[in-house]
Amino acid sequence: MSAPDRAYELPAELEEFRSVIRALFADKIEPRAAEIDAMDEWPEDVYRVLVDNDLMGVGYPEEDGGSGGGQLAFGVFIEELSRVSAGVALTPIVSKLGVVPLMVAGTDEQRRTHTSAIARGELLMSYALTEPDAGSDAGALATRYVRGDETFTLNGTKRFITGAGVSHTYVVFATGDPALRTKGISAFLVGRDDPGVSFGPAEHKMGIHGSPTREVVLQDVVIAADRLIGAEGGGFAIAMRTLDYSRPVIAAQAVGIAQGALDLALAYANERSQFGKKLMEFEGVSFLLADMAMKVEAARMLTYRALAACDAGDPRTTFHASVAKCVASDNAMAVTTDAVQVLGGNGYMREYPAERYMRDAKITQIYEGTNQIQRLVIARELLKSLG
Ligand SMILES: Cc1cc2nc3c(=O)[nH]c(=O)nc-3n(C[C@H](O)[C@H](O)[C@H](O)COP(=O)(O)OP(=O)(O)OC[C@H]3O[C@@H](n4cnc5c(N)ncnc54)[C@H](O)[C@@H]3O)c2cc1C
Secondary structure (H helix, E strand, O other): OHHHHHHOOOHHHHHHHHHHHHHHHHHHHHHHHHHHHHHOOOOOHHHHHHHHHOOOOOOOHHHHHOOOHHHHHHHHHHHHHHOHHHHHHHHHHHHHHHHHHHHHHHHHHHHHHHHHHHHHHOEEEEEOOOOOOOOOHHHHHOEEEEEEEOOEEEEEEEEEEOOOOOOOEEEEEEHHHHHHHHHHEEOOOOOOOOOOOEEEOOOOOOOOOOOOEEEEEEEEEEEEHHHEEOOOOOOHHHHHHHHHHHHHHHHHHHHHHHHHHHHHHHHHHHHHHHOOOOOOHHHHHHHHHHHOOOHHHHHHHHHHHHHHHHHHOOOOHHHHHHHHHHHHHHHHHHHHHHHHHHOOHHOOOOOOOOOHHHHHHHHHHHOOOHHHHHHHHHHHHHHHOOO
């Protein structure tokens, strides 16, 4: 029998990578996490820690200027970052979300230029699909484009855009003809400084503080024809393929948040005593922690499965991506809620990060397609599998 067990382990170099970045984040980012949450301002100093340690290039091909490792390495990076600050993790997450459309449909030149600039810490990207009247039903988007001789002119409003205002470049989805529904949608590269681009006020969110969320407003924005990504009319397919890559990354963010909450709750239960015993000696508490650990581990395995599917070009990536995103985010919500419970009154207080983990976990059930939408996708994939 050939060594089947290895299939269930991360490669040793990724475990080494994990221990190196865990130590770095514990030293440089964890001490800032509560302040970032309280101030809710984008922490440029923390972004610089990622750049200075060559982490913004993780998961991108070396020939494009990245440091290699693929989607699995990127997932481990995001998991560890989210273990200390889920808001900070969104900076590399959304830049990747901006590059994937170029990976799946852009020119070599578009992909290489953007990837290498992200890896050098000179470029941040965002992904602008959602609109006020087009959330789960993204195909109903109303942002319009009109083709000129050598240009496209864009008008519309994108809502809830992560990184808006901070990111330099936005992948914007717009329709040339709403009557064509999804077939009328194209994807474009739009610059923060392009005339006609402006941003709405900062949204006041429950969690993921330190990650800006704003509207992106496009008013008669004229861009050169070479800013089109892929073929005209191919935008919706690009948006959906991008989500296949990014949903496992949100799953990794959820696993990291849940692991952070579990580590905190375990340490607390082993420290605090009531009735003359450590909390961990009460079966009611230790079984709760055992259930939390099961949920984290199950989510992690599904997440690595989905990330590895992206790297392998597995035809069932859509299925694995939605399964991982849905299970990992639902489990993160449950685990972080239980962590607050283990800490008792302290769990409810801002002095401890348990309540932050709980607030941060909630978004993973909502963005990149709500978990209701993941179930729709999974059900559709099940039907497809019947042939
Ligand atoms: C903090 C934050 C950051 C975000 N960042 C980005 C970003 O960077 N780029 C971007 O493009 N978007 C972004 N989004 C948008 C996000 O992806 C959408 O909010 C999400 O897809 C849901 O859309 P909606 O808010 O319009 O909810 P709606 O679509 O109005 O859904 C409301 C409720 O109805 C349910 N529902 C809708 N349709 C169905 C159905 N067919 N069956 C069953 N239930 C259904 C939903 O699951 C949900 O519970 C972000 C959102 C937030 C909150």
